[in-house]
Amino acid sequence: MRILIVQESDWLKRGPHQQHQLADRLSLKGHQIRVIDYEILWREQTKKELFSRRQVFQDIGKINPQAKVTVIRPGIIKIPILDYVSLVFTHQREIARQIAEFQPDVLVSFGILNNYLALRAAKKHKIPFIYYWIDVLHHLIPIKPLQFIGQFLESRALRQADRVLTINDKLRDYVLSAGATDKKTRVIRAGIDIEQFKPSGKSSEIRQTYRLRENDVVLFFMGWLYHFSGLKEVALELAKTDDPRLKLLIVGEGDAFEDLKRIQEKHNLQDRVILTGQKPYTKMPAFIEASDICLLPAYPREKVMQDIVPIKLYEYLAMEKPVIATRLPGIMQEFGEDNGVVYINEPEDTIVKAKSLAESDKMGEFGIKARKFVEKYSWNKLTAEFEEILREATGSSKF
Incomplete structure (x- = not known):
């Protein structure tokens, strides 16, 4: 055809x-x-x-x-x-x-x-x-x-x-x-390509490349960096916490990239906010696997985000990673409350929620539920x- x-x-x-x-x-x-x-x-x-x-x-x-x-x-x-x-x-x-x-x-x-x-x-x-x-x-x-x-x-x-x-x-x-x-x-x-996005148990290479220690809690985002993606707010909240284990790993380019670089430099976050730029799509499973928690902290009142579900969410969940996301109507309707997605009200809430999640004993449970939910797609x-x-x-x- x-x-x-x-x-x-x-x-x-x-x-x-x-x-x-x-x-x-x-x-x-x-x-x-x-x-x-x-x-x-x-x-x-x-x-x-x-x-x-x-x-x-x-x-x-x-x-x-x-x-x-x-x-x-x-x-x-x-x-x-x-x-x-x-x-x-x-x-x-x-x-x-x-x-x-x-x-x-x-x-x-x-x-x-x-x-x-x-x-x-x-x-x-x-x-x-x-x-x-x-x-x-x-x-x-x-x-x-x-x-x-x-x-x-x-x-x-x-x-x-x-x-x-x-x-x-x-x-x-x-x-x-x-x-x-x-x-x-x-x-x-x-x-989701359930074979490509499948946990392998190998995350050390990416962590070594970006100097991420074993006990670091890595928050991850991939994709186009819109101003409404909420990442600038996450980076600024990260600057306020004195926990050096919390790291923000961002893969992608876009409108907010230069602003994120300025935040990184102004607050001396070079070792805690890691901006890789664009990377090949084939590398994304390895980046996700090297992370602990994935993010979608978009502005909850942004018009363009009200009705959509970005593909990256399925890819995060397939890699058995819990996702912190703002309460966007399309995402809440798609994933509900108990399928690996944890909701926050504003991007600024990301760091507190991530610390709470990392300190709990539910990370593995969230990951298993996440994978099970997306396997049918x-x-x-x-x-x-x-x-x-x-x-x-x-x-x-x-x-």
Whole structure:
């Protein structure tokens, strides 16, 4: 089956997210996958240019190096606001080109602007269109007035899509309230590679690399460092405690990285707040295993966090690590109260809760419950569910 995916994020540098997991696995099963993406991180480039040209990246495997996903990146004008204006024209042209050349059997979208363009093209050419929600994306638009336009486009697409998929029940409730119909809406949850994310009993290499002692209590976060991730507050609370055993290990890059470095330097936390930068996804099980407690201390009132469940939570739990998380509605609905997640009210509560948890005798018990809960969400099973939805949408036997 030929599957065309459109999104408004960088396929190569961001994630891995739901779409990377599914696309790689579908590729390994023989499906042809093409992705139209957007160079969302262009402002961070050291090389300055007024515009970029169309690029094609062949044989991309974000999760599995044997996957063969083709990523097409239309050019844009690299000036704020004009980047999105130019996206409308270049992505519209690219979608038309891919429909003519690639002749996709189905279109799957994870965006807003190019999502609407793809929907119009799909309707024109009678191609089944699947709208896949892993975030409430209009909340992430940096220019507030444009969020209303994004919300309007989302709502129109939800009403017209052939299928709407969400990553959890809370997000399903949201899309139904925004215009999706019940009979067309399904949940395909985030998943876990239960063989890759499996405790091995070997954590010494990472601990040695970052000078973490055996009796240190390592708090761990991985992923994009948004300002609303709550990590700055955790680092500042860590600076107030005189317990040298407490360490904060952060793997990732993002908006809050420089602020975290300043906190680290100002409070002389170089040996207690460890910022590794971005690391290969294949290294994540080892990093999690080297930790004691994993974190998701996001701002509890942040709009974009209300309805989502980040994939990293499943990966933390699969490694038998307890997770400290703020009381976000989507997470509480997904994991409940006794499946390895311990809740706090604010990011500032993280350190006190971590000390209490580390001093208790329940760490092992939490870990066992965590692993048991996520084992039922294997990526192989979820990929098969996604295939079946593609089959239903296309009426196809091309599997």
